[in-house]
Each structure stands twice: as C-alpha cells, then as structure tokens.
Amino acid sequence: MKLNYFDENWTPTTVERSDHPRSEHPEKISPPKNFELMKELAAKLAQGFAFVRVDFYEIDGKVYFGEMTFTPGGGDFSYKSEGTDEYLGSLLKLPEPTHLPKL
Numbered sequence: 743m744k745l746n747y748f749d750e751n752w753t754p755t756t757v758e759r760s761d762h763p764r765s766e767h768p769e770k771i772s773p774p775k776n777f778e779l780m781k782e783l784a785a786k787l788a789q790g791f792a793f794v795r796v797d798f799y800e801i802d803g804k805v806y807f808g809e810m811t812f813t814p815g816g817g818d819f820s821y822k823s824e825g826t827d828e829y830l831g832s833l834l835k836l837p838e839p840t841h842l843p844k845l
Contacts, residue, residue, distance in 0.1 A: 752777060757830075758822040774800040783807075792836050 745762035747755045754768035765771065774780060784796040787810060797808030821827060 746771060748773075750781065756823070757826060760820045760822050763822075774798075774805075775803060776800055776805045779805055793834055 743762050744765045745759055746764050746768040747757040748768070749755055752773040754764075754771075758764045780798045780800075783798065783805070787796050787807075788794050791812075793812065795811050795814050797811070799806045799808055
C-alpha cells in the first residue's frame, strides 16, 4: 500500500512512513472534486481541538464523513526520515494549561 501526505493546498509533502512508501509521482494524484468543501467541514469539526484528523470520503461526487481520530495509527508507526516526528510536533500549538482551584 502506498501512502501520500498532502498539505492544505494539495501539494505533496516529503513526509513518508516507514511501513508505507510514497507513490513515485504523488503530484499526479488529483484532489477530490469536493476538496474545498471537505477542508471547510474539517475546520468546523476540528474547532476547539489542538489536534484531530478528520476523514472524509468522496463517492460519486458526494462527501461522506468518516471519522475523527486523535491518535492516527494508534501512534504506533514511525516516519522514514529522521526528525519528522520533531518537525510535525513543532507545528502543534497546545493551549495554555488550565489551573484548577486549590481545595
């Protein structure tokens, strides 16, 4: 199985998992016809979460919601290039901690 990662503009990234190589020419893979709608819906569903993957499927021109997951792959995979975990982690902006009142 081949696995490709694209950015929000459908530009292929160099991210590659160790267990699933990238396609030889990911730039030839067309985005879904409803890609802009999918991005809009994903942004609404992901609101309020520091990180969540929102999955959609496009079948016969219709958009279907798949799932929201907070730990893709159960976090049990590695990337081919050294430093990819650190790079992706640097993109994550966590909210300030909430301080609970002392009892």
